[in-house]
Amino acid sequence: MSDKTPNGTNKRKKPTPSPTPRPGVQLWVLAGLLVFMFGVMFVSNINQPAKINQQKFEQMLAAGDVGKITLVNEKEVDLSLTPAALAKSQYATELVRKSPFGVSGDAHFYFPIVDAKLFQENLDQLQKATPLPQRLALNIESREGLSDFIGKWGLLALLVVGFIFMMKRMGGAGGPGGQIFSIGKSRAALFEGGDKVKITFKDVAGLEEAKEEVQEIVEFLKNPSKFTVLGGKIPKGALLVGPPGTGKTLLAKAVAGEADVPFFSLSGSDFVEMFVGVGAARVRDLFKQAKAKAPCIIFIDEIDAVGRSRSKGNMPGGNDERENTLNSLLVEMDGFGTDSGVIILAATNRPDTLDSALLRPGRFDRQISIDKPDINGRTQIFQVHLKPLTLGPDVDARKLSAQTPGFAGAEIANVCNEAALIAARRDKKFITNQDFTDAIDRVIGGLEKKNKIISPSEKRIVAYHEAGHAIVGWFLEHCDPLVKVSIVPRGVAALGYAQYLPKEQFLYNTEQLIDEMCMALGGRAAEELVFGKISTGALSDLERITKMAYSIVTMYGMNSKLGNVSYYDSKGQNEYGFSKPYSEATSQMIDEEVRTIIEQAYVRTKELLNERRHELEVIAKELLEKEVLLQDDLERLVGKRPYGGQTNYQAHMAGTDRSETAGELINEHAGTTIGSDLPDLHLPGLDTGNGPSEAAAPSGSAVAGV
Ligand SMILES: Nc1ncnc2c1ncn2[C@@H]1O[C@H](COP(=O)(O)OP(=O)(O)OP(=O)(O)O)[C@@H](O)[C@H]1O
Ligand SMILES: [Zn+2]
Numbered sequence: 001m002s003d004k005t006p007n008g009t010n011k012r013k014k015p016t017p018s019p020t021p022r023p024g025v026q027l028w029v030l031a032g033l034l035v036f037m038f039g040v041m042f043v044s045n046i047n048q049p050a051k052i053n054q055q056k057f058e059q060m061l062a063a064g065d066v067g068k069i070t071l072v073n074e075k076e077v078d079l080s081l082t083p084a085a086l087a088k089s090q091y092a093t094e095l096v097r098k099s100p101f102g103v104s105g106d107a108h109f110y111f112p113i114v115d116a117k118l119f120q121e122n123l124d125q126l127q128k129a130t131p132l133p134q135r136l137a138l139n140i141e142s143r144e145g146l147s148d149f150i151g152k153w154g155l156l157a158l159l160v161v162g163f164i165f166m167m168k169r170m171g172g173a174g175g176p177g178g179q180i181f182s183i184g185k186s187r188a189a190l191f192e193g194g195d196k197v198k199i200t201f202k203d204v205a206g207l208e209e210a211k212e213e214v215q216e217i218v219e220f221l222k223n224p225s226k227f228t229v230l231g232g233k234i235p236k237g238a239l240l241v242g243p244p245g246t247g248k249t250l251l252a253k254a255v256a257g258e259a260d261v262p263f264f265s266l267s268g269s270d271f272v273e274m275f276v277g278v279g280a281a282r283v284r285d286l287f288k289q290a291k292a293k294a295p296c297i298i299f300i301d302e303i304d305a306v307g308r309s310r311s312k313g314n315m316p317g318g319n320d321e322r323e324n325t326l327n328s329l330l331v332e333m334d335g336f337g338t339d340s341g342v343i344i345l346a347a348t349n350r351p352d353t354l355d356s357a358l359l360r361p362g363r364f365d366r367q368i369s370i371d372k373p374d375i376n377g378r379t380q381i382f383q384v385h386l387k388p389l390t391l392g393p394d395v396d397a398r399k400l401s402a403q404t405p406g407f408a409g410a411e412i413a414n415v416c417n418e419a420a421l422i423a424a425r426r427d428k429k430f431i432t433n434q435d436f437t438d439a440i441d442r443v444i445g446g447l448e449k450k451n452k453i454i455s456p457s458e459k460r461i462v463a464y465h466e467a468g469h470a471i472v473g474w475f476l477e478h479c480d481p482l483v484k485v486s487i488v489p490r491g492v493a494a495l496g497y498a499q500y501l502p503k504e505q506f507l508y509n510t511e512q513l514i515d516e517m518c519m520a521l522g523g524r525a526a527e528e529l530v531f532g533k534i535s536t537g538a539l540s541d542l543e544r545i546t547k548m549a550y551s552i553v554t555m556y557g558m559n560s561k562l563g564n565v566s567y568y569d570s571k572g573q574n575e576y577g578f579s580k581p582y583s584e585a586t587s588q589m590i591d592e593e594v595r596t597i598i599e600q601a602y603v604r605t606k607e608l609l610n611e612r613r614h615e616l617e618v619i620a621k622e623l624l625e626k627e628v629l630l631q632d633d634l635e636r637l638v639g640k641r642p643y644g645g646q647t648n649y650q651a652h653m654a655g656t657d658r659s660e661t662a663g664e665l666i667n668e669h670a671g672t673t674i675g676s677d678l679p680d681l682h683l684p685g686l687d688t689g690n691g692p693s694e695a696a697a698p699s700g701s702a703v704a705g706v
Contacts, residue, residue, distance in 0.1 A: 052109045070139040074116035079109045185285045187270040192262035199257040205384045206377030213368045221259035221295045235366050237344035241351045242370030245410025248347035252299040262296040268305030271325045279325030287332040295341030303346040309355040333363045385416040392432040415439045462487045462496045467620035468526025469498045477643045478515035486628045518605040520545050525605040549594040
């Protein structure tokens with residue numbers, strides 16, 4: 001996405017980490033510490049006694065200059081001079097050097113000794129030997145010398161400095177100046193004032209229902225009294241639910257932009273830190289800041305990072321920190337009134353994993369679902385993202401949207417940007433349709449591997465494999481018709497791919513599922529039929545088929561032997577309390593049934609391909625020659641598909657879907673699956689509305705192996 005998109009939303013970029021508090025605090029502390037340490041060193045240097053040796057001491061003692069002898073810490077001897085001695089010139093230089101202020105009152109000399117006892121005996125003998133006016137007593141003191149002081153506190157200071165440094169490193173991103181004082185502060189990026197969100201609803205294409213739902217929130221933020229006057233209650237939070245890249249962040253920003261209020265944006269994972277209690281502190285801080293800026297919006301992306309359900313089976317203490325964070329989020333949400341003007345929007349693509357407490361009334365009691373756009377939605381999104389580009393006359397948003405079934409908004413934005421880059425690389429003055437086509441291929445399948453060397457025999461296998469998929473899909477009633485099949489190697493793993501137009505459908509019956517399985521098996525069956533041997537190329541097909549078969553038996557209760565049971569655990573909480581809620585005998589039966597289903601599908605697929613052997617050959621030969629075939633080519637080569645009238649797709653291309661009923665045509669075809677990317681069989685249940693996560697709309701960006 002170029003930065004010049006109309007909505008300019010690069011949500012990964014956090015413009016203002018503004019609420020980070022007074023970044024300089026810890027710097028001041030550091031500076032203070034340093035000044036203090038230098039001060040101590042300076043002062044101690046002034047008052048340091050001059051060092052002498054034993055011999056000099058004996059001379060001084062003999063001369064009667066020593067006024068006082070002190071044994072300090074049994075390690076050194078400190079000498080004070082007599083007043084008379086202070087006047088002597090021989091000590092003057094010493095004293096002046098030591099005392100810049102000319103203070104000479106209690107000048108000291110010292111010398112180190114090895115053994116205190118020995119020194120005492122020595123001193124006694126020395127004094128006896130010398131005729132002195134009076135015998136000096138030995139004072140014994142234990143003193144905390146300045147050097148000791150520095151040694152001790154310096155070490156501590158060093159530790160403190162080191163600690164600050166470490167916290168800084170660990171805290172990661174954030175404001176300037178480290179984290180030790182801001183670790184419990186929220187990491188939300190705040191958009192207000194100059195940085196204010198400028199995105200409005202017109203930057204959000206499609207998503208009409210969702211916009212209508214959030215419109216109410218906008219109204220409330222603009223004019224709260226209108227609602228509260230009647231005693232009504234505005235929801236405190238709404239959950240935006242949908243697959244990645246569908247514009248959840250964009251919509252949340254648009255709400256802020258429309259209502260012209262500050263926008264706090266952060267991700268659920270921003271709460272998570274290695275220290276216990278930090279997450280909770282950040283939640284509290286976030287709400288404190290938000291209340292100060294009310295009316296405003298808090299947007300929490302990927303709330304599942306903190307909001308995952310507090311499962312029973314947890315090890316004690318296992319996820320305490322996350323639970324604390326979640327609890328404090330719940331408490332904060334309960335703690336402010338609906339009239340406080342703070343509205344929380346959160347985004348997730350796994351609403352089923354969220355803790356049910358989060359979804360209770362008074363919290364995120366509204367779920368706004370944001371789905372992948374249908375063909376009309378995609379047209380509108382293309383229109384938004386095409387606007388800033390310099391386009392050739394042959395670029396048409398409708399055509400592009402027909403070529404991109406299953407794409408989410410983010411992918412469309414990506415296609416537009418790619419196309420611009422490709423055109424620039426080709427030194428063009430404007431972007432043409434060809435650039436877009438190449439960009440779409442690139443987004444779907446990764447880079448075209450022009451120089452990837454495939455032996456002719458391998459290429460033949462790939463061609464027949466893909467042709468097998470295409471033929472089976474064409475002649476089975478419940479399969480999705482093909483859009484495009486290609487044997488141009490792309491990306492890391494894909495040697496070829498086939499792209500289909502799936503029905504937008506939420507409930508599947510057994511026949512439909514079996515047909516889909518047959519289509520996935522078409523590749524391998526064709527290989528076996530044509531070459532008499534099979535290759536590893538069917539890996540991803542088989543993976544999908546196996547998953548489908550297991551879901552038929554264990555999740556959807558569609559197998560007559562096992563009956564209407566489902567071992568699906570929607571909450572992922574292992575509610576049965578043991579790993580497998582069925583017996584050994586049952587698991588054997590499951591395995592057998594799965595194998596039977598797949599075997600039957602395989603036999604059926606081979607039969608079909610045998611019947612259509614001629615068509616298979618035609619398609620494969622054409623593929624080898626042209627490498628890419630589109631739906632029209634297929635029609636030309638093997639005739640019209642025997643099933644289905646005009647699809648939504650065809651209607652769209654013919655321009656007849658602009659009628660009032662456009663919205664109702666949705667049941668036909670829209671969206672895509674690529675590489676026989678069959679519906680994941682994670683279909684929402686009918687009655688919970690909160691089914692398994694991967695919605696029915698199959699993902700458009702997967703690429704099958706061969
Ligand atoms: N309906 C739309 N209209 C216009 N642009 C869109 C739309 N949906 C997505 N986009 C584009 O895709 C980009 C990414 O969308 P966004 O970040 O809002 O997705 P998301 O649903 O929040 O994704 P995720 O789940 O990964 O956080 C947007 O910045 C925008 O450019
Ligand atoms: Zn395949």
